[in-house]
Amino acid sequence: MSISTSGLHHVTAIGGDPQRNADFYLRTLGLRLVKTTVNFDDPGTYHLYYGDRSGKPGTLMTFFPWKDAPSGRHGTGQATTTSFSVPEASIGWWKQHLEDAGVETSRVTNRDAEDVLTFRDPDGLELALVAHPQGDPREPWDNGHVPAEHAVRGLHSVTLSVNREEATAGMLTEGLGLGFANQDRNRFRFTAGEGGPGALVDVLVTPDAPSGLVAAGTVHHVAWRAPDEPTQAAWREELVDRGVQVTSILDRQYFRSIYFREPGGTLLEVATDEPGFGIDEPLLELGRALKLPPWLEPNREQIQAMLPKLELPDENNLERA
Template sequence: MSIATSGLHHVTAIAGDPQRNADFYLRTLGLRLVKTTVNFDDPGTYHLYYGDESGKPGSLLTFFPWKDAPSGRHGTGQATTTSFSVPEGSIGWWQRHLAEQGVETSRVHSRDGEEALTFRDPDGLALSLVAHPQGDPRAPWEGGTVPAEHGVRGLHSVTLSVDHEDATAEMFRGLGLEFAAQEQNRLRFTAGDGGPGAFVDVLVTPDAPRGLVAAGAVHHVAWRAPDEATQAAWREELVGDGVNVTSILDRQYFRSLYFREPGGTLLEIATDEPGFTADEPLLELGRALKLPPWLEPKREDIDRMLPKLDLPAENNPEVLG
């Protein structure tokens, strides 16, 4: 394939109670809620986007929170760990901070020169904080509850669990990712120039159960395309390779297409444009419920169905001013 991604765009997961979800990602992890909208296919449900100050591609973890959603099961055919990048030397601070918040963590462990700390969110989603030895030049969200010197820089990587690696590895190579390393049953691939935000690990676990996507599990993993023209060309190549690909869908803040890699994980290609300031100013991101034009006539009904969210004032800097 002649078109290659530069890295991760976002990861989308399923959550339970939306307020509990917002409290954890805003107050405990110190991310910014950059968009409060709805699941376009189920507008009675929020779609919450967390990231850096402006929600740049590669910083985003998003959720569909269903309050009564059953618990998912981690296993093959899905992304089983989502990792964030933090500064080198910050892992100890995070270990203490999470303990103070009542979050149980693993011991700090090292792999390929990176220090990592693993834990779970309130719904059981597997998360990791990783400090890359060469650092991460991306800026953190400085207005949140976590000091900027320790703040999350964006996504670091995702880990996909599969029964067998051959077909998955072949598709990743076709998407422009390069094989970088292998440690026992874990294979690492890199996109673009590599580094945090451009890694995907493939964990081969043939004896693991099949995963179930529900609360506490990843729904899909999105890769970056710079613009709609590149995305359209990419779709043509995938279709030509016999991949079952959706049409290009308007997600208001980017355009999307979806397909599954051979191991079963749902993948997305999402455009970098137009971004989250398409319908509200940077300083006001996430404060108000935003709907796409085709759902605006139903705003009153949608607003009635959605529970109210209590957001920290730090999410909107001018509120504090």
């Protein structure tokens, strides 16, 4: 593979009640809602994007929240843990903060020289906060609920659960251009570019685990970064030449996307860094209004009638943004 990714672009999961989802990710985790739109393939549901101040690639966690969605099953063939990067000295603060919010947490463990705190969101999605000993230079979003000195810096890594690692490892290294970093028993770590927070994926081998079922509380897909559309088009051609079944290039308004499955079953995406979330609303107003792509705009009234009401806290759009 002559083209390689620089790291994670976003992780997309299935949620339940959209208001509960927004309250948790905005207030408990302290992220910013950078875009309120709809699932372009099913516009009767929201697509909510959370991230840093401007929604930079590598900071994004997104959701399709269906209020009455059945619960999924965690297992092989899916991303089972989404990890966020926090400052090294903040794990203790986060443990107390989450417990004060009624969130049950694990004990703090140390893996690969990083402190890790695991917990679940209101729909059962497994999340982790990871403190990297070399730090993370990305600037946090400061919304008043989580002090900037403790705030999430962006995505740290994802964990893919598989029955066997060989074919998945081959896709990560030969299809995405990642490098093998290390092995800790049944956990294999791969890095994009120079590695570090936002450029990591762990492959967890659990031969006897059941297959996962994608529904509420599970990850739908994991997206990796491509710098621009020409690179993405060339990348797609290389994947097709390798025999990978890849979608056509799809317009997601804020980036362009291709999708394919790695051999272990997880749906992967390659998404462009451009054009970003500022193309249809100012930075100060990100996420405030429902945004639709041009091809759905004529149906705005019908779409809005199908969507449940969603109230955003004022701190999502602070004047100091």
